[in-house]
Amino acid sequence: MDVIELESFLSSPPHGFSAERRAGCTVVKWDQENSCVFIDEIQSSKGNIIFCNSPGREITVRTLGEYTDLRRKLTSMTTYILVSACTKTTVEEKRNRDVPALRYYVVAINGSHPMIRWEMERGLDRTISSVAGESYTVDVDVSAALQGWVGENFQILVDAEKVKPTWKDTHFTIKYRSDALFDIPYWFGFSKRQFKSVELKPKDEETMRAMEL
Template sequence: MQKNVISQFVMDVIELGSFVNSPPHGFTAERRAGCTLVKWDQEKSCVFIDEIQSSKGKVIFCNSPGREITVRTLGECTDLRRQLTSKTIYILVSACSNTKVEEKTNREVPDLGYYVVAINGSHPMIKWEMERGLDLTISSVAGESYTVDVDVSAALQGWVGENFHIIVDAEKVKPVWKDTHFTIKYRSDALFDFPYWFGFSKRQFKVCFNNSAGLSDGCIVLRV
């Protein structure tokens, strides 16, 4: 892929089964008994996906730290920031129907399935949003622990638009997106980290953009 094409890539939404069956560039999927191992190029991607029990078996993204990333030094924090703003970020989201999003159930797989969201952290618009959010939420006070939720729901909804539907039993279903975040945990060794112990160190920011930047807002239909 040419460099100018890569720079224009902002976001993609891929059904998990399609992702595993036809892995994108930099990913490979190896089927084992009862599970699928997904390997990826760590030089180009940040994968924040936990082990998944899908409708077709277990899916494991090798070397992924999962949805929660823990850093313990400012050096690790700086390195994570560099990765988030220079690589493609992959997280797993759940698609649910409006009628079932609040329904309590023992099913492990959401009723509309899992989707992998890919976000180009090096795209100028995403990079600016990510850096701004990190600057606003991560304290420079030495010795303070904190937890930051990076929520991509606004970016996801802005990308797919209002006309996005999933076809289920020949009917169009507008999904409600859940689990649209990943978490950065900074853990200090300070013994008297009162904000953390009293729950005052939790922060959140949303990564978002609007289609006025020239992004398509046309109808996108995914099939499951």
């Protein structure tokens, strides 16, 4: 896993990426054979940032073949999502008021790593085995892994003041939409079953070594 500030990502793109400045926007191209990018169009002070061919944060699959292809990519390629570093005052938290991002970061997740692949496969298997033949939505959340990566003392410099951020938009969503006419609970809004999302968590060194064996 890697966490890269968005400006650094654009000024010095990683292997397989290129960023082209155009009038009023930045266009990012990437190698679709080796990466998965789930990033929506971003509105920044320097113009819009567009990741070409990205489906955005929500990915919809409608057949088992599409699901299988997506699963293969998630567990063999590096996935990139955009997270927001924000801060809230006590008053804003009580009012549940949304606040703009202080800074954006691109999170890169190596799906081929044994630990990541195991977590991903376990979460997806648990979900699809519970809702076979039905439509469902599952979130893949990296908040715990992100917090473990940056550490408890991570701070951002804002107006010459160090601020400890809260993290938002730390997930991407897979939506499976079955065409089966018997999926009555979903189509009529009666399906209330919920399952724990796929949550990528940092592991201790002993667990990581065991996963790599």
